[in-house]
Amino acid sequence: MASPQASSQKTAAVIARPNLPGVAQILPGLFQWLGEHGYKVIIDVETAAYTSGQQVVPRQEMASHALDLVVVLGGDGTLLSAARATAAVAPFSQSRRLTLLMTHSVGQARTETPRN
Numbered sequence: 097m098a099s100p101q102a103s104s105q106k107t108a109a110v111i112a113r114p115n116l117p118g119v120a121q122i123l124p125g126l127f128q129w130l131g132e133h134g135y136k137v138i139i140d141v142e143t144a145a146y147t148s149g150q151q152v153v154p155r156q157e158m159a160s161h162a163l164d165l166v167v168v169l170g171g172d173g174t175l176l177s178a179a180r181a182t183a184a185v186a187p188f189s190q191s192r193r194l195t196l197l198m199t200h201s202v203g204q205a206r207t208e209t210p211r212n
Contacts, residue, residue: 106164108135111155111178112143113170120146126167135165140181143169155181 108130112119123146130137137150138161144152153161158181168178 106135107161108137108165108167109158109161109163109182110137110139110143110167110169111174111181112140112146113174114142114145116170119169123147158182
């Protein structure tokens with residue numbers, strides 16, 4: 097497995113559950129917020145079904161990217177899948193930390209954005 101790529105730019109991964117109602121409507125705002133806060137965004141294949149214009153990385157390859165934030169749109173199964181896919185990102189240097197953000201509903205995603 098490749099080691100995470102070194103980068104000074106923050107990288108966020110967005111991982112979504114397939115067939116989750118409302119995801120297509122919240123992604124543009126999420127991508128805008130991430131961009132405004134200096135994040136380069138990568139998405140998994142499942143999330144690519146809801147949007148276009150973002151770099152698509154299969155979940156099993158996400159650990160090869162130096163991730164600072166993972167946004168999980170889905171339930172417990174999606175969170176566990178995301179955690180497994182990004183587990184190789186750790187251990188982190190003291191200057192980097194990975195944050196997993198999960199929402200159970202689209203409404204939560206609109207109101208509970210990470211603070212930076």
